[in-house]
Amino acid sequence: MAKLYFRYGVMGSSKTANALMVRYNYEERGQDSLLVKPNIDQRDGARFVASRAGLSHPCIYFTDLREMDEEALRRYACVIVDEAQFLSEDDVDYLTHLVDDLNLPVICYGLRADFKGDLFPGSKALLATADIIEEIKTICWCGRKATCNTRFDENGVVLKEGEQVVLGANDKYIGLCRRHWKAGDLGPGRGK
Numbered sequence: 001m002a003k004l005y006f007r008y009g010v011m012g013s014s015k016t017a018n019a020l021m022v023r024y025n026y027e028e029r030g031q032d033s034l035l036v037k038p039n040i041d042q043r044d045g046a047r048f049v050a051s052r053a054g055l056s057h058p059c060i061y062f063t064d065l066r067e068m069d070e071e072a073l074r075r076y077a078c079v080i081v082d083e084a085q086f087l088s089e090d091d092v093d094y095l096t097h098l099v100d101d102l103n104l105p106v107i108c109y110g111l112r113a114d115f116k117g118d119l120f121p122g123s124k125a126l127l128a129t130a131d132i133i134e135e136i137k138t139i140c141w142c143g144r145k146a147t148c149n150t151r152f153d154e155n156g157v158v159l160k161e162g163e164q165v166v167l168g169a170n171d172k173y174i175g176l177c178r179r180h181w182k183a184g185d186l187g188p189g190r191g192k
Helices: 015-028 062-067 089-102 121-129 178-183
Strands: 004-008 033-037 048-050 056-058 078-081 106-110 132-135 148-152 173-176
Touching: 004 015, 004 089, 004 121, 015 033, 015 048, 015 078, 015 106, 033 062, 062 089, 078 089, 089 106, 089 121, 106 121, 148 178, 173 178
Parallel strands: 004 106, 004 132, 033 078, 078 106
Antiparallel strands: 048 056, 148 173
């Protein structure tokens, strides 16, 4: 029986690397998986997923997935969605259709909350409907578990206001423990 998975973690917790490794594991066993990302994510180029660790692979956009014939989808052993926080509630509902009606496992990777501590729409829907929810852990600069996504500007000043979605990586975000997120402390030698 297929399941809907939501594997979440803060920025820098290797979510994309995990997604790419899962895709590789399916391929190594002779099974096709379908790698998908939301159209909004253009950081790695069109229809491409890349991790900070150097792993990368072509993908399709979520709109491409929604347009695929269900018979074509049945040839895949699973669907892997990167940056799932950017999905809508309707998109997540579509993923439940793939799981429940096509018996197609779906593994989603994404952030749980934004830099203000608010849930993303896709994450909220996944937390409410996923069969299995797993945290991908990483640490803060102090050694505690990082649970908060922290956005900072070019001067290293931690931001607590602004648009929910501003694409970036290590140049704009870092995962911190709650204590250092509240304090706006990026660590020794970083920021203000």
